[in-house]
Amino acid sequence: MIKKLIVFASILFSIVSWSQENTSSPYSYYGLGEIRFKGTEDVRAMGGLGIVSDSIHLNLLNPASYSKIKFSTFAVGATSSFSTLEANETSEKTQRTSLNYIAVAIPIKKFGFTFGLMPYSSVGYKIENNVTNTIDNTERNKRNTGNGNINSFFLGSAYSINKKFSVGLDVSYNFGEIETEYVESIYSPIILQLRSREKNLSNITGLSLRTGLFYNTKLNEKHNIFTSFTFSPEAKLTSKNERNIATIIYNVNGTELISTPSQDIPVDDQTLIIPTKFSFGAGMGRNNKWLLGTEITFTENSKMKNRFGEIAGVNYENSTRIAFGGYYIPKYDSFSNYFSRVTYRAGFRYENSGLVLRNESINDYGMTFGLGLPVGLSKINLGFEFGKKGTTAQGLVQENYFNLNIGLSLNDLWFRKREIN
Known part of the structure; x- marks a missing residue:
């Protein structure tokens, strides 16, 4: 069965890799793009609550959890997102599928070691605006597009100091390219067609750190108290920027052709900021039965910058994220009823993203549900998320979305010493 799941995970990874369109949000135009959620699908299904550590699930939100893993673990997760973008009494539907993470954890006595790859942020948008001058019948079309990722x-x-207390550290190398394009077209009875194009490319690299603490203790014979703390200091990324301008035309097949020699324009490189972040969470529960908890995260987003300098009407503020959720297992060791061993999860989250447009804070709300389906030592984690981001006030865009998440946590005992009786 494990071999079949690994084959399935490989197919999933291949499909997602070929269809990477990680976001369709117009808000990904700003800053470092849309900051991606760093947790696994089981954590996401509890509203993003990252206070739990156990023997078979990787908790990528807190590196201190790695020492709690008791089996060698391969984890992979992906999301299909279906969104409706609303603005000025118009709407448009979008769909995307993206890889969320791929990671491996190896336990060695009181230590746990993990490595993997995940997107830090994503850029993907297409915005068009048409303006007609009724006096001279001139029509202007402005189109902004962008795509790319910053990957980590x-x-x-992590190290377990004792059964109650563990500490951990992550080191991430962040890298990626973000390309944006601005095309303005002019049509008039005199000028049949004129298009100018500005293309920008940012090559981004840099290191970042994250530390974590886990502490859990017994409240009584059956119930435990769980606490979690993480801290990520401010990190700097180098954005090497390029700009090219040209006059363009399109042939009958829609292929872009340069009608005049393109020109490279010198632009300054930028030092971008991954802001300071810290979180604290706590909860109460019973092992292999139930958990309820909450977590709050603060991010110093007021220091955020755009890749090519300031943008009029755009500001940043410190952000807050609040998660509340938990899980329930009817009977984890049931032999007669499979659904009694299923983990049922639910949660709610609220996030002030830190982005302020036209004096409107861009907020994100979501409700989540999920199932953890046991397959031997492994789990297939399914999640469903309904949410809303942004607002239609001040001519902005509101995103109503539904996310379908799937994660695999494949576990086995590696490096076992064989014994012959």
Whole structure:
């Protein structure tokens, strides 16, 4: 069965890799793009609550959890997102599928070691605006498009000081390219067609760190108290920027052709900021039965910058994220009823993203549900998320979305010493 799941995970990874369109949000135009959620699908299904550590699930939100893993673990997750973008009494539907993470954890006595790859942020938008001058019948079309990712390759380690307390550290190398294009077209009875194009490319690299603490203790014979703390200091990314302008035309097949020699324009490189972040969470529950908890995260987003300098009407503020959720297992060791061993999860989250447009804070709300389906030592985690981001006030865009998440946590005992009786 494990071999079949690994084959399925490989197929999933291949499909998602070929269809990577990680976001369709117009808000990904700003800053470093749309900051991606770093947790696994089981955590996401509890509203993003990252206070739990166990022997078979990787908790990528807190590196201190790695020492709690008791089996060698391969984890992969992906999301299909279906969104409706609303603005000025118009709407448009979008769909995307993206890889959320791929990670491996290896336990060695009181230590746990993890490495993997996940997107840190994503850019993907297409915005068009048409304006007609009724006096001279001139029509202007403005189109903004962007795509790209900042990815993180991470190495992590954790140590269990005792049964109650563990500490951990992640080191991430962040890298990626973001390309944006601005095309303005003019049509008039005199000028049949004129298009100018500005293309920008940002090559982004840099290191970042994250530390974590886990503490759990017994409240009584049956119930436990769980606490979690993480801290990520401010990190700097180098954005090497390029700009090219040209006059363009399109042939009958829609292929872009340069009608005049293109010109490279010198632009300054930028030092971008991954802001300071810290979180604290706590909860109460019974092992292999139920858990309820909450977590709050603060991010110093007021220091965020755009890749090519300031943008009029755009500001940043410090952000807050609140998650509340939990899980329930009817009977984890049931032999007669499979659904009694299923983990049922639910949660709610609220996030002030830190982005302020036209004096409107861009907020994100979501409700989540999920199932953890046991397959031997492994789990297939399914999640469903309904949410809303942004607002239609001040001519902005509101995103109503539904996310379908699937994650695999494949576990086995590696490096076992064989014994012959």
